[in-house]
Amino acid sequence: MKYLKFIALGVLFGIVMAKSEVISWYRIYEMFRFEAFHMYGIIGSAVILGVVGTYLIKKKNARSILGEQIYFAPKQMSITRYLVGGILFGLGWALVGACPGPMFVLIGAGFVPILIVLFGALIGTFVYGVVRSKLPH
Amino acid sequence: MMQFLYEPWAWYVAGPLIALVMFLLIYFGENFGVSNNLRTMCSIGGGGKFSKFFKINTKQQYWNLAFVLGSIIGGYIGVQHLSPNKAIALNPTTVEHLAQSGFENIGNDYLPAEIFGLESMTSISGLSILLLGGFLVGFGARYAGGCTSGHAISGLSNLQLPSLIAVAGFFIGGLTMVHLIFPFIF
Numbered sequence: 001m002k003y004l005k006f007i008a009l010g011v012l013f014g015i016v017m018a019k020s021e022v023i024s025w026y027r028i029y030e031m032f033r034f035e036a037f038h039m040y041g042i043i044g045s046a047v048i049l050g051v052v053g054t055y056l057i058k059k060k061n062a063r064s065i066l067g068e069q070i071y072f073a074p075k076q077m078s079i080t081r082y083l084v085g086g087i088l089f090g091l092g093w094a095l096v097g098a099c100p101g102p103m104f105v106l107i108g109a110g111f112v113p114i115l116i117v118l119f120g121a122l123i124g125t126f127v128y129g130v131v132r133s134k135l136p137h
Numbered sequence: 138m139m140q141f142l143y144e145p146w147a148w149y150v151a152g153p154l155i156a157l158v159m160f161l162l163i164y165f166g167e168n169f170g171v172s173n174n175l176r177t178m179c180s181i182g183g184g185g186k187f188s189k190f191f192k193i194n195t196k197q198q199y200w201n202l203a204f205v206l207g208s209i210i211g212g213y214i215g216v217q218h219l220s221p222n223k224a225i226a227l228n229p230t231t232v233e234h235l236a237q238s239g240f241e242n243i244g245n246d247y248l249p250a251e252i253f254g255l256e257s258m259t260s261i262s263g264l265s266i267l268l269l270g271g272f273l274v275g276f277g278a279r280y281a282g283g284c285t286s287g288h289a290i291s292g293l294s295n296l297q298l299p300s301l302i303a304v305a306g307f308f309i310g311g312l313t314m315v316h317l318i319f320p321f322i323f
Contacts, residue, residue, distance in 0.1 A: 007206055033230075070163060092271065122182075
């Protein structure tokens with residue numbers, strides 16, 4: 001039952017993704033053409049609140065529900081992996097109009113072709129794992 | 138209240154709710170990053186036989202799989218029960234541009250039939266687009282160490298420079314696809 005709260009959060013996330021049309025290919029297309037504020041408003045307001053909240057959690061040494069102090073692991077600095085990986089991700093995001101979260105939301109909404117996109121994403125993840133040691137990071 | 142639920146939600150409703158989801162995940166002792174589940178799924182599928190990248194304790198990721206299960210249910214509820222009108226109010230300029238590229242019924246549903254219709258699933262070119270797009274998302278997310286949730290929301294919230302570089306990459310890739318590559322595909 002300890003997973004129930006995560007399922008509940010996922011349900012909320014899925015509903016928000018659907019109701020704000022983030023799951024729509026058109027919204028992603030419109031965003032990359034700079035023809036609507038919608039997506040920028042969503043990501044921007046989430047990040048602004050995120051920055052404030054993260055700052056407060058650190059400042060107050062806030063604890064999690066488990067009683068442990070909340071710790072934010074810093075990401076290891078590099079340029080190649082974030083830039084190249086990010087560009088490849090962006091190419092795919094714009095092509096199929098869905099990043100990983102919305103993919104699952106769309107499957108729940110009943111869009112069968114997204115199963116092929118998800119299958120592609122799993123192959124992509126698998127291939128990365130196999131060729132990882134040969135890539136610059 | 139019910140009327141509000143059935144209308145499309147504005148950015149200032151969705152953005153804060155996404156931040157709320159992230160903070161509740163943090164409060165529950167975890168973090169917001171959906172693409173990690175793809176790695177977990179590869180591990181469960183036996184990926185560990187091919188790369189030690191997939192030799193992870195999948196049990197520690199069950200919470201995230203539970204989150205994904207919830208997202209699937211949320212997508213079903215949000216689309217099938219809370220959205221009587223599925224038309225997307227797009228910028229008329231966007232609609233006109235898509236019409237010129239040969240798209241029809243623009244914005245009448247979440248996804249265009251030109252890419253996600255039944256024909257796409259039964260033609261080589263259609264299948265290739267779906268598979269390639271997915272492949273790039275999966276490969277790119279792991280190479281960059283995160284996707285929109287892990288880098289654009291969580292990483293930027295923690296003022297991580299690597300996440301800013303990744304998000305810049307997301308946009309370089311997305312802009313290249315939409316402005317330079319789409320004219321050759323559509």
